[in-house]
Amino acid sequence: MSLSTVVFTGFAGVVLYFVSRWWNSRIPRGLKRPPGPPGHFLIGNLLDIPKSKEWLTFDRWANQYGDLFYLSMPGASMLFINSYELAKELFDKRGSVYSDRYQSTVVNDLLKFDWTLISAQHGGKWRRDRAYFHQLFNQNVAEKYHDVQIKYTKALLKRLYQTPEDYRTHLRYILGASILEVTYGIQATSEKDPLLVLSETTLERVIEAGIPGTYLVDIFPALKHIPSWFPGAKFKTELEQLGKQVLEMQDRPIEIAKNSLKKGDARPSAVSALIEQFENDSSRPDDYEDIIKHVTGVAYLAGIDTTNGLLLHFFYTILLHPGVQKRAQEELDEVVGPDALPSFKDLGKLKYTRAVFEELLRWNAVTPSGLPHVLNVDDVVNGYFIPKGTIVFGNTWTLLRSKSVYGPDADQFNPDRFLDGRMPYPDFAFGYGRRACPGQYFGENAVFIAIVNILHLFNILPFESENGPELPAENDFESGLALSANAVKTLEELEF
Numbered sequence: 175m176s177l178s179t180v181v182f183t184g185f186a187g188v189v190l191y192f193v194s195r196w197w198n199s200r201i202p203r204g205l206k207r208p209p210g211p212p213g214h215f216l217i218g219n220l221l222d223i224p225k226s227k228e229w230l231t232f233d234r235w236a237n238q239y240g241d242l243f244y245l246s247m248p249g250a251s252m253l254f255i256n257s258y259e260l261a262k263e264l265f266d267k268r269g270s271v272y273s274d275r276y277q278s279t280v281v282n283d284l285l286k287f288d289w290t291l292i293s294a295q296h297g298g299k300w301r302r303d304r305a306y307f308h309q310l311f312n313q314n315v316a317e318k319y320h321d322v323q324i325k326y327t328k329a330l331l332k333r334l335y336q337t338p339e340d341y342r343t344h345l346r347y348i349l350g351a352s353i354l355e356v357t358y359g360i361q362a363t364s365e366k367d368p369l370l371v372l373s374e375t376t377l378e379r380v381i382e383a384g385i386p387g388t389y390l391v392d393i394f395p396a397l398k399h400i401p402s403w404f405p406g407a408k409f410k411t412e413l414e415q416l417g418k419q420v421l422e423m424q425d426r427p428i429e430i431a432k433n434s435l436k437k438g439d440a441r442p443s444a445v446s447a448l449i450e451q452f453e454n455d456s457s458r459p460d461d462y463e464d465i466i467k468h469v470t471g472v473a474y475l476a477g478i479d480t481t482n483g484l485l486l487h488f489f490y491t492i493l494l495h496p497g498v499q500k501r502a503q504e505e506l507d508e509v510v511g512p513d514a515l516p517s518f519k520d521l522g523k524l525k526y527t528r529a530v531f532e533e534l535l536r537w538n539a540v541t542p543s544g545l546p547h548v549l550n551v552d553d554v555v556n557g558y559f560i561p562k563g564t565i566v567f568g569n570t571w572t573l574l575r576s577k578s579v580y581g582p583d584a585d586q587f588n589p590d591r592f593l594d595g596r597m598p599y600p601d602f603a604f605g606y607g608r609r610a611c612p613g614q615y616f617g618e619n620a621v622f623i624a625i626v627n628i629l630h631l632f633n634i635l636p637f638e639s640e641n642g643p644e645l646p647a648e649n650d651f652e653s654g655l656a657l658s659a660n661a662v663k664t665l666e667e668l669e670f
């Protein structure tokens with residue numbers, strides 16, 4: 175770190191000290207701050223959050239502090255909600271004030287990620303983009319995408335059969351390719367497709383850059399004014415380059431889709447549907463081209479890693495529960511029979527396999543700490559003062575393992591709990607209140623149809639080393655697994 179950065183950081187620390195004293199003095203009389211782990215001088219809880227598996231630490235704090243706990247650090251204060259009822263109360267009933275997003279200096283400002291529905295503040299642009307997004311991906315239109323989802327599920331089965339050891343590559347390819355096709359009408363023919371590579375490499379870096387603490391400028395926003403040539407300001411060049419990649423993610427697929435439309439060889443897609451709708455609408459908004467770009471761009475951005483993550487969790491979970499795998503396969507044999515592949519029309523009859531899917535969402539949520547919301551007014555919760563600007567987390571891991579809701583064995587993976595239809599659907603896996611995932615139905619269909627087909631065709635087994643079967647460590651997606659094609663229905667016998 176250069177001398178100027180050290181001086182600046184020291185100065186910012188003193189400012190923050192006085193800001194935090196001011197903040198504490200503004201807690202109204204009779205109210206208090208929510209409980210939470212004691213912080214350190216100046217930096218608060220900044221160093222208390224582990225860099226990996228942080229949700230396990232959040233779960234421990236939830237057990238220690240109860241329905242709410244609070245963390246503070248320079249530039250941010252965070253509230254975690256650990257009670258099912260309170261999460262419904264705050265995110266649903268008080269949704270008008272609990273639905274903003276944190277405006278990170280790195281992600282929103284320097285990387286120019288502010289165009290996305292995910293990072294937009296609760297308000298005009300967000301509301302409008304979300305309405306268009308909903309029009310494209312709501313529950314009733316999700317059926318429109320069944321053919322594409324079946325096509326890529328079959329591609330997945332073929333690839334798993336040929337090279338099961340590459341299952342991670344295959345999953346990402348088919349989920350990415352199906353999003354590209356329904357969104358832009360683009361057909362990605364291999365996992366090396368430049369648009370798939372672009373999304374994978376860009377998102378990975380954006381997520382890393384967005385973790386508080388990766389870049390000092392997130393904690394001390396004034397650092398963004400340092401010019402790139404200034405000693406110690408290498409972060410500016412790094413972020414500028416990444417920002418270009420983010421823009422490319424927004425622009426490149428839509429250009430390809432528009433060119434195809436011009437040439438007349440475009441496949442039906444979200445882009446073509448929106449273009450047609452706006453062209454026939456004389457009162458269309460002036461910035462309709464931006465709406466098309468942003469609404470479709472966010473599907474490309476938010477739809478791949480989430481569905482991919484859930485399928486990876488499926489492999490890991492089912493590997494640890496061979497009895498569940500066997501029971502689901504028996505149901506599939508009975509409902510679908512040995513000579514066919516499961517289709518969307520079978521899904522309603524697969525009661526046990528559906529329960530496996532719901533239990534998977536609950537037990538191993540893809541975003542165990544959710545995606546934080548921001549409170550946009552001062553509020554009082556259970557007698558505690560929560561200031562405007564607090565970053566609010568639904569503590570998803572803890573909430574979905576709540577014993578008072580899901581029973582005393584909530585820590586266990588047990589699909590039976592969903593069989594009689596009385597347990598609440600684990601919808602917190604898709605987020606909270608007004609910001610809850612608008613791609614849920616598309617995502618559920620993509621993952622569930624893949625799961626039932628994989629279970630019907632393959633046995634998922636632990637990797638065999640010379641020491642015998644090796645089970646992976648928790649959510650360790652790097653370790654191997656083996657897939658053996660189910661003897662009765664080999665892929666060659668099935669029509670593709």
Ligand code: HEM
Binds near residue numbers: 477478608
């Ligand atoms: C199984 C797969 C998926 C899971 C588990 C999932 C989960 C989530 C979660 C936890 C959030 C944050 C909600 C909140 O802030 O409270 C979210 C937001 C979002 N998801 Fe998904 N998602 C999935 C699939 C998809 C797909 C396939 C798409 C697009 C086609 C999508 C589009 C979005 C968008 C646009 C948002 C931002 C909503 C907003 O901020 O208003 N998701 N998702």
